[in-house]
Amino acid sequence: MSDMNIEQAINARGKAFFASIRGEAPSIFNKGFWTGKVMDWAMQNEDFKVQLFRFVDVLPYLSSADALQRHIEEYFTGGQAGDIPPVLKWGAEKSGILGGLAAKVMGKAIRSNIEGMARQFIVGETTKEAVKNLVKIRKDGFAFTVDLLGEATVSEEEAQAYRDGYLEVLEAIAREQGSWKPLGGAGGDLDWGYAPKVNVSIKPSALYSQSKPVDFEGTVEGILEKMRPIYRAVKAMGGALCIDMEQLKYKDATIELFKRLRQDPEFASYPHLSIVFQCYLKETERDIEEIIGWSKARNLPMGIRLVKGAYWDYETVVCKQMGWPIPVWTRKPESDMAFERCAKLILENHEMIYFQCASHNIRTISFVMEKAKALGVPEARYEFQALYGMAEPVRKGLLKVAGRVRLYCPYGELLPGMAYLVRRLLENTANESFLRLSFAEGEAEDRLLENPEETLEREKAQARKPRETEAGPEGLSPFANFPLADFTEKALREAFPAAIADVRRAAGGICPLVIGGKDVTTADLIDSVNPANPAEVLGRVCQAGVTETGAAVAAAKAAFPAWRDVSPKDRAAVMMRAAALMRERAVALSAMQVLEVGKQWDQAYNDVAEAIDFLEYYAREAVRMGAPRRMGREPGEKNHLFYEPKGLCAVIAPWNFPLAISCGMSAAAIVTGNCVVYKPSGLSSLVGRGLADIFKEAGLPDGVFNFCPGRGSVMGDYLVEHPDVSCVAFTGSMEVGLRIMEKAAKVQPGQVNCKRVIAEMGGKNAIIVDDDADLDEAVLAVAYSAFGFQGQKCSACSRVIVLEENYGRFLERLVKACESMKIGPAEDPRYSMGPVVDPGQQAKVKEFTEIARKEGRIVVERLAEGPGYYAPMVVVEGIRPEHRIAQEEVFGPILAVMKAKHFDEALAMANDSRFALTGGVFSRSPKNLEKARREFRVGNLYLNRNITGALVHRQPFGGARMSGVGSKAGGPDYLLQFVDPRVVSENTLRRGFTPIEDDDEWVD
Structure with a gap:
């Protein structure tokens, strides 16, 4: 046919x-029935449809008449749902002191009708x-x-x-x-x-x-x-x-x-x-x-x-x-x-x-x-x-x-x-x-x-013209985040074991310093080992002493004048080339993290993705900042503001995001014209050396970036206090961060700059689980936020505060979820949790496990067997805000479960911390979500999702209180910390004559 x-x-x-x-x-x-009337309304009003479907979703969790009526009011009054059907409007209007009984009757009718709608299917x-x-x-x-x-x-x-x-x-x-x-x-x-x-x-x-x-x-x-x-x-x-x-x-x-x-x-x-x-x-x-x-x-x-x-x-x-x-x-x-x-x-x-x-x-x-x-x-x-x-x-x-x-x-x-x-x-x-x-x-x-x-x-013939996307700075496309790991792709799944094998084949060699573009070896060596098998030495890392650190500062100082005068666009081009190299080597760079610090495949790959994002984003921001800005419009004068680099920046990086944070702090300093002395963590120096190699291959001039691993007790204070260092970018513990601030505040002989300290420190992050929360989502998100990468993230969830209405159901499901997670070496994708990074972390987790045992009731305590630095996965309930386990940062897989009578108490408990980094809320109450926006005082608040994995540009990252000082990484004002603003004012009036000025020369 x-x-x-x-x-x-x-x-x-x-x-x-x-x-x-x-x-x-x-x-x-059928409009003759309640369902048909409501569905007809939903098809005429998109706002109402959204609220209706969200209300349907939360309805089974509303076990009391008061909870039901409260949600009817929140979903269908106040303009959120637009125009609403009379039957729902009547129920909402009858709420309050005078109409409480009528509201409850209507609430029951609404519940009955929606449950009937569900039973139809x-x-x-x-x-x-x-x-x-x-x-x-x-x-x-x-x-x-x-x-x-x-x-x-x-x-x-x-x-x-x-x-x-x-x-x-x-x-x-x-x-x-x-x-x-x-x-x-x-x-x-x-x-x-x-x-x-x-x-x-x-x-x-x-x-x-x-x-x-x-x-x-x-x-x-x-x-x-x-x-x-x-x-x-x-x-x-x-x-x-x-x-x-x-x-x-x-x-x-x-x-x-x-x-x-x-x-x-x-x-x-x-x-x-x-x-x-x-x-x-x-x-x-x-x-x-x-x-x-x-x-x-x-x-x-x-x-x-x-x-x-x-x-x-x-x-x-x-x-x-x-x-x-x-x-x-x-x-x-x-x-x-x-x-x-x-x-x-x-x-x-x-x-x-x-x-x-x-x-x-x-x-x-x-x-x-x-x-x-x-x-x-x-x-x-x-x-x-x-x-x-x-x-x-x-x-x-x-x-x-x-x-x-x-x-x-x-x-x-x-x-x-x-x-x-x-x-x-x-x-x-x-x-x-x-x-x-x-x-x-x-x-x-x-x-x-x-x-x-x-x-x-x-x-297609009737299609509207596509919406224009935001333009990038001159000569650059708009910023877009590097795609995160998609393991539905067979090629990516197969690439990881091959890359891990490549790391092993190259293991055991000497990793020298890089000072002024040249490799420098020292007699002081530290073995970099696999935390899942400490007998496996991945490399032997040369350690800088005071002499080598001084040489690195001198090399940076010598390179600074020329690098300072390179145009922002050309500096950005180097960062873009470095990003391109990282794209090509994303799996290889991830494999090193899997073995050196015990990151799971997805965690490691997404760390590389964040590093690429920092390079790309800061390159564009530097070009955007690089053009002078016209200040004022008065005739007879020209005023313009521009930025120049501070000089030498000490970058002191952590091991938990060994490439992303190292790259982000370094790239921000470099792209704004500073030179860097980079001290990676001793636990992730091989990843750090990979960053140095990429910068060199991307064309960064010698001396602009100096790779200087070393023992903090030997060279840390010397680097921070050095009079030629004008900026310190640090990510790590609160104790070390406060020491850096103290040391940097003291002026040294020959010092000409007030040192700027940018410090991202710790967190004691809480997730609130409301009485109407979707537990299917909340349980998995809390477990992931608490135990992903063994809880070794400053953003990790260490406290979950559950309203008493949901407490029993949540705790039961959380315990069973944690007992189902598999623990073992990060290189095996079966395992959701692996070893902590070193014996010090292992001992600290064990110490706080005993504290938790005294302060509450441990409901999960799991420990994998093997030669690695395995610390127990711990969930402890019955914790109050005054307990140490609720106040002190552990930086490991310990989760405190706390009970609150109502949402206001939960917020108070969440805010009862000297840290203010990340937080989360699982709730389907519009009113409580809005209250959390106002009153949950953390740097990054996440609603109805996990609280780790901030993305550059979309979720600039950083907190307040004892969680750090400085602007948010990956945000629009982060680069301002690495520069000094200057203003030049010129009088253009000569003998009563002033030229007509072309405003197009200036950026507003």
Whole structure:
């Protein structure tokens, strides 16, 4: 059949389909009901829709009438939701002293209606209820696939419960299925003569709480371990299993686990295993081609359920945040076109692939039916699927014309059900939703049945001009963060072990100083070792004494005049070349950190990314600052302000962000025209030497950057007090920072500058967990913030303050999540936590563990075995603000859990610290989030996310109080600390004459 003829057939079938359901509407759009009225309002008002969906999301956590009414007021009054439906407005207006009773009554009604909305999409909250409704569904002529809600598991205990939930419902179905008559009037035990009566769908990531792209093999095997018993039970009852596709980060692992399960000797002869593919992903067509080829090569028949996709917003937003390519089609017609291409490919291979077409789009359904007819595909080789509770007219009409319709039936508790409900509401109310356009907007049938290729061309012709991006400084593109680690990329996963092996092959050599561009060796050597295996020496680092430090200062002083006079643009060019070199060597630079300081793969790679960002960002800022600024507009005078470098800068860097912070402080000093004497930490000097090599290769003149590792007790004070040093940039402990400030404040003989000290010091950072917080997110974020890189970050969470309403639930889940985390060497991606950096850190953590034992009740204490510097992972509850464990910085994997009666007390507890670096709040209360913005007095506050991993430009980093002095790193005023401003004023009036000035010469 020609393309023109098949389009005509599709159009005719689609119009007949519309005619058969005319006058009907899905219940969710029925304005005669509360749900329909609210949904209609949501589609007319975007602000209200946002607030409604957020309220739906938080509703299950609102256990009291007061909490419910408070959230109704916060979400639907004060203009946040724009215009709102009278039913919600009335409930809100009746709140307060006079209308408390009415408000509670209305609150109950709202809860009841929204819970009813959720139940519309859920086949049952209990196994008994689910099985009862599945029986009813079959009596109505529909097959089913049952899916257990609750995909977010934070611990292995929860993952085990998820598995057991499937086994429970399968056992209940097994007792009933013998009495079910086959659908379609077929004989035997199969629906329609060929399909198992029992069909189960499963989200794989929920079966293994430690699933993560970086640990591909561990993720696949961890899921398979729990999926095999489920599939075994499905097979025993003659059923079928379909593995759902979730977020992109799990895609490749999902495909691999499907392959392993399908070819497992126990199941290889059983063909009823399917996998889902999402057509909004650009890679899907290729993935389907590959798996069809795999199936044919092994003669393993399989099924494919084809969907458009349910995580479009998530995938788009996350990839934009991370700097990754957008993986989804950005226009709906492109997804529709991809669906039709993929459907054709599957139908062409119907001998091996059983096709499950999952769509409510009548154009899509018509295409599949006509394409199958044109290709001669037997009806026994494909079926249609629809979501339970959605598009009732479509599924009824489809049952009439196709006879083979399976409903996707989620079941489970209402709490996880709300997340599912929000996804369904988003689908229903999206501007381009087929259901919205056809049943709510009354779009013309011809437009709805249009070939998506034609729709796309029309949309492109009507598209608005793209929004212009912010311009960069002269000669430079706008700043963009370097993409963070994307371990869904196989090439990146495979590059890390190879790079780590390269580091080992080069290990053991001497690492000299670099002074005035020349290598300098000393007799004093320190071994740099792998903290996971201290017997492994990575290199022997020469240590500078007073003599070498003095030589480095002299070399910097000699290089300063020439470097000072280099134009900002040319200095910036060197930084840009250094950034380019780091881009090329990102994995190699990461591998050194993995071995030298014990950073996990993602932590190490993102540290390199931050270093690149500092180079790129400060280069642009220096060019922007480099042009003189006109001050004032009065005639007869010219005033301009410009900056010049301070001179020599001592950069004293930490080991925990060995490249990023070293590079950031050094780059800021260098790009503004200063020369640097760089003292890296003795624990990360090999990483520091890598920075020196990159600067040299980038063309930095000799003497501008001097690599000068040394013992602090020998050369630290000498460097800080040296009269030729005019600036000290330091990141490290509070104790050392305060000593530097004290030493720098004293004027030395021959000193001509007041020393500027820029110091980022410690933190005792708190996360508040409100009584309405999403615990799925809060538990994982707290655990990551506390134990990522063993808690060895100044931004790490060391206190979590939980409102008493949520305290028990949060603590229970946190404990189980921590017990599920794996501890071991950072070079193995299975492990979420590794050793601390040296014996001193190890001893300190052990000391504070005993303090914690005395002050509270330890609920988690885990210690990995092995030769490394492993310190215990500790969670201690019952801690009060006055306790040492709540006040003193440990810089290790110890987390204090504290209880607060209300949000104001939680804020007071969070602020009760001499540190003020980072903090976080998990809350779905707009009022409390706004209060936290005002009153949680830290340098970097994070709402509803983890509190580590600040990004250059987007989240300038730095705190106050004892957390440091100076402007925020990676921010617009950081470079000002390394320069002195000058103003030149010229009188242009001569004998009553002044020239006309060209203002364009000046930057305002």
